[in-house]
Amino acid sequence: MKQLLILSGKGGTGKTTVASAFIKLSNAKAYSDCDVDAPNLHLVMNQSSQAYNSDYYGLPKAQINNELCTKCDLCRQKCRFDAIAVKEDYTIDYFACEGCGVCEALCPVDAIKMKPAVAGELMLYKNGTVFSTAQLKMGSGTSGMLVTKVKNQMKEAIVYADLAIIDGSPGIGCPVIASITGVDMVLIVAEPSISGISDMERIINTAKKFNTKIALCINKFDTNLENTKKIEIYCNKFKLPFVGKIPFDKEAVNAINKGQSIVEIKCEAGKATKEVFEKTIKILDEEI
Amino acid sequence: MRIAVLSGKGGTGKTLVSVNLAAVAKKSTYIDCDVEEPNGYLFLKPKKIQTEKISVKIPYVNESLCSGCRKCVEFCKFNALAYISNKVIVFDEVCHSCGGCSLLCPQKAITENEKVIGKVEKGINDNVSVFTGILNTGEASGIPIIKNLLNGDSNKKELTFIDCPPGSACIVMESIKDADYCILVAEPTLFGVHNLSMVYELVKLFNKPFGVVLNKCLDKENPAEKFCVERDIKILAKIPFDKELGDLNSSAKIAVKENNKYNSIFMSLLQDVIKEVKSYETTVNP
Ligand code: SF4
Ligand code: SF4
Secondary structure: OEEEEEEOOOOOOOHHHHHHHHHHHHOOOEEEEOOOOOOOHHHHOOOOOOOEEEEEEOOOEEEEOOOOOOOOOHHHHHOOOOOEEEOOOEEEOOOOOOOOOHHHHHOOOOOEEEEOOEEEEEEEEEEOEEEEEEEEOOOOOOHHHHHHHHHHHHHHHOOOOOEEEEEOOOOOOHHHHHHHOOOOEEEEEEOOOHHHHHHHHHHHHHHHOOOOEEEEEEEOHHHOHHHHHHHHHHHHHOOOOEEEEEOOOHHHHHHHHOOOOOOOOOOHHHHHHHHHHHHHHHHHHOOO | OEEEEEOOOOOOOHHHHHHHHHHHOOOEEEEEOOOOOOOHHHHHOOEEEEEEEEEEEEEEEOOOOOOOOOHHHHHOOOOOEEEEOOEEEEOOOOOOOOOHHHHHOOOOOEEEEEEEEEEEEEEEEOOEEEEEEEEOOOOOOOHHHHHHHHHOOOOOOOEEEEEOOOOOOHHHHHHHOOOOEEEEEEOOOHHHHHHHHHHHHHHHHOOOOEEEEEEEEOOOOOHHHHHHHHHOOOEEEEEEOOHHHHHHHHOOOOHHHHOHHHHHHHHHHHHHHHHHHHHHHHHHOO
């Protein structure tokens, strides 16, 4: 099974719009949403069956037993995340605690224990196709690990599929690194604005570190033709395969608001996305 | 007065709102906490930039002292250490710099080195002091940079706009912790509502006063507006979707400086927000 990951450096560029169109066009039997902070794909990929839900445990978090605590202050001094506060008693700031366990290891009277903590929820839809997604709980830090789980959950559930489409996470940090790991190709969706170009360059530099195939398309290309040109020149210069331009289309907004992907309705954006799709798949299938 | 601008996702106009508010104010500070994709400086074009490198501590193992007990490897919750062919190997991309391994090594074989993960740039343009955090590509977490950015601005009296990272994860919480008010920016789509609902949960959890700016409003139905009305959430402003604003924005121009219409939209938004903060302060601390 080949895995195609869609990334954009930042949200709002139309990553999920493109991913949902690709899933429809390829009739993909497996797909997942790695944007565990703010998953959106399920909104356009209506599922007819119930999801199998499971809790995601991140790292355990510290808990202080104040009956044992002698207020020696060692834990507070050594916590690098400023997660320990002293009010009347010693308390742990649940959001700041990263679960490293230093306080537990140092406490001379064993007043601190690491306790399991639910950090999010994994959802798996299975009926002919496999759709894996998740939602991180507010303020849980370790999203990279959850992204890996989302991808593994998808892979484990598939009986057979040629192609898996993965809607990536925004940014360049740990969740993105976790989404790129192990995929066959990355499609970057860029936006023709000065900010968009800066984001694009950063995500290209991140993706290059992983030795996967990279291609690039531009969404809403007609909102700034000059910047669109700049992106095309950039691709040319760095020999990045350029797979097409999708226009801004009010119809696309309507489709999404109805929970449909843009290739299910007749619109210019949908037509262009189809071309982008065909070129992308060609590159994905090329042997190197 | 610290005002955090957030949205469930990027691309909704967080930077547009915070940059224009900062520009329309008489004197202000703009802090770009979106360290993975900082964009605000592209608009504000700060000058006289001072750069500070931001680093974290990464363990360094002195092989001649190491006895091979593997206490450090067993301890590390992030699997940043491994014992391979009689040596402790450090994977610094996953190290959280908790310091545990160096504290616990019975042989005192582990010390710590500084590793640069990014930088903070401080500059000024007209009335706006611009602070930008930039995370190096390939680094896992920008939180140390955000901490530096927010602590580096000691003048709490001045109007400060914090352009938050997208999402609702730990990194966003770090950015809003000390904010006096939160502006949530939302797009008029189903995605927009879903993202808005997440940051809405977040500000409620932190008990922050907040209001919503509806961006890219078309004349059609606006699911984000409906969400606000149903929950009795204050709508601070509606910014229309128009080509002119799109053009200004995509060429990294500051709308309030180019066009009177936008100047008055953001001016009145700013006044509303200040009023909101003041009234909140008097109800909480009379
Ligand atoms: S704890 Fe110290 S002595 Fe033991 S394996 Fe680690 S570095 Fe070596
Ligand atoms: S500092 Fe903490 S996270 Fe880093 S290697 Fe040591 S124990 Fe692991």
